[in-house]
Amino acid sequence: FKKRCQMRVPRRLCxxxxxxxxxxxxVGVWGRVSLAVYFSLLDEKATNVPFVLVGAGAVVVLLGTxxxxxxxxxxTWMLKLYAMLLSxxxxxxxxxxxxxxxxxxxxKANFETNLNLALKNYNxxxxxxxxxxxxxxxxxxxxxxxxxxxxxKTEYFTQRGxxxxxxxxxxxxxxxxLKDLNKAKLKVFVDGCFFLVTSTMESKxxxxxxxxxxxxxxxxxxxxxxxxxxxxxxxxxxxxx
Numbered sequence: 710f711k712k713r714c715q716m717r718v719p720r721r722l723c724x725x726x727x728x729x730x731x732x733x734x735x736v737g738v739w740g741r742v743s744l745a746v747y748f749s750l751l752d753e754k755a756t757n758v759p760f761v762l763v764g765a766g767a768v769v770v771l772l773g774t775x776x777x778x779x780x781x782x783x784x785t786w787m788l789k790l791y792a793m794l795l796s797x798x799x800x801x802x803x804x805x806x807x808x809x810x811x812x813x814x815x816x817k818a819n820f821e822t823n824l825n826l827a828l829k830n831y832n833x834x835x836x837x838x839x840x841x842x843x844x845x846x847x848x849x850x851x852x853x854x855x856x857x858x859x860x861x862k863t864e865y866f867t868q869r870g871x872x873x874x875x876x877x878x879x880x881x882x883x884x885x886x887l888k889d890l891n892k893a894k895l896k897v898f899v900d901g902c903f904f905l906v907t908s909t910m911e912s913k914x915x916x917x918x919x920x921x922x923x924x925x926x927x928x929x930x931x932x933x934x935x936x937x938x939x940x941x942x943x944x945x946x947x948x949x950x
Contacts, residue, residue, distance in 0.1 A: 728927075729769060729924045729925075729927045729928050729931075730765075730766045730767070730768070730769030730770035730771075730772070730773055731766065731770060732766070732920065732924050733762050733763075733765055733766030733769060733802065733921065733924050734762070734763055734766030734767060735766070736762055736766075736770065736917055736920050736921060737759045737760070737761070737762030737763035737764075737765075737766055737917075738759070738763060738925075739917075740759040740762065740913065740914070740917040741759035741760070741763070743913055744759070744843060744910060744913055744914070745839075746841050746844045747820070747845070747906055747909070747910050749817055749837055749838065749841040750820055750823045750824055750838060750841050750842075751816065751820055751823060759917070761801065761802070761805040762802065762805070762917070762921055763901065763939070764834060765798050765801055765802050765805075766802070766940050768798055769795070769798055769928065772791060772794055772795055772798070773931070774792055775787070775794075776788070776795075776931065776935060779791050779935075782940060783796060783942055785939045785942050785943055786943065788867075788935045788936075788942070789935075789936075789939055790941040791935050792931075792932045792935040792939070793940045794933070795928055795931055796932055798928065799928045799929065799932070801921065801924050802921055802922075802924070802925040803925050805921070806918045806921045806922050806925070810918060815888055816910075817907050818902070820893070820906065820907065821854065821903055823838075824836075824842070824902065824903060824906075825854055825859075827839065827841065827842050828842065828854060828859060828860065828862075828863050829862075829863055829864075831863060831865045832865065835932050842872075842874070843872065843874035844874075845902050845906060846872070846874040846875050847874050849902060849905045849906065849909070850877075850898045850900075851875075851898050851900050851901060851902035851905050851906075852871065852897050852898045852899065852900070852901070853875075853901050853902065854901050854902060854903045855901040855903060856899055856900060856901045857871060857875060857893065857894070857897050857898065857899050857900075857901075858890060859888075859901065860875075861890060866888070868888075868894065869884060869887070869888070870884055870885075870887030870888035870889075871887040871888075871893050871897055872887075874892075875887075875889075875897035875898055876896055876897055877896060877897060877898060878896075881896065882897070888910035903904075912924050934949045
C-alpha cells in the first residue's frame, strides 16, 4: 500500500524557505538603508551583516525554487542536497547574528574613533564623512561626539565656528554666535551624538538580529520537511501526482 502525497506537501516544502528568504532579503535591505549614514563612519568589516542577510535571502529564495523542483521530481538526492544547502545558509545567518551581537562593543569603539576623526577633518564640503556628520547632527539633534564643545578642538572651529548642522534654528544661528561657545550654547544642540547614534544603531540592529534569528529557525521547517519527504520516497511510500 502506497500513501499518496497530496499537493499540499510540495507547497509546504516550498513556502517556508521562499517566505523566509524574501523576509531575510527585505530585512537586509532595510538594515543597510536605514543605517547607511552610520555605516559610512564604520570600518568596512563592521558593515557586512546586512549584505550577508541580503545574500542569504537571495540564496534561500533560489533554494526554495530548487526544493520545489526536487519535490516534483521525487528525487531523494536532490532533496538531501536541498536540505544540506539550506542547513548551510541557516548556519551562516546564525553565525552572522551572533558575531554582530558579540562584537557590538568593538563596533561602538570603532564608531567613536571614526566620529572623532570625522570631526577633526570636517570641511563642510562634498565629503562623505563630513556629510555623514551633518546628517547625524540634523537628524538626531545632537552636536559633537560627547557634547558641542568637542568642536572647539577642530580646525574648522577656528575658521567658522560650530557647523550649521548643530543649529536648533537655521534662521537664528549666525557665524559670530557659532564662534563663541557661550553664545553657541543657546543656539545649538548641546548633547553629543555618540550616545544617541549607538542607541539608535543598537535598537535597529536588535530588530535585524531578532528577525534574522527567527527566520533562520523558521528555515528548519523546510529542512525537516525535505528530510521527511526524502525518507518517504526512500521507503517507497511516496507516489507522484
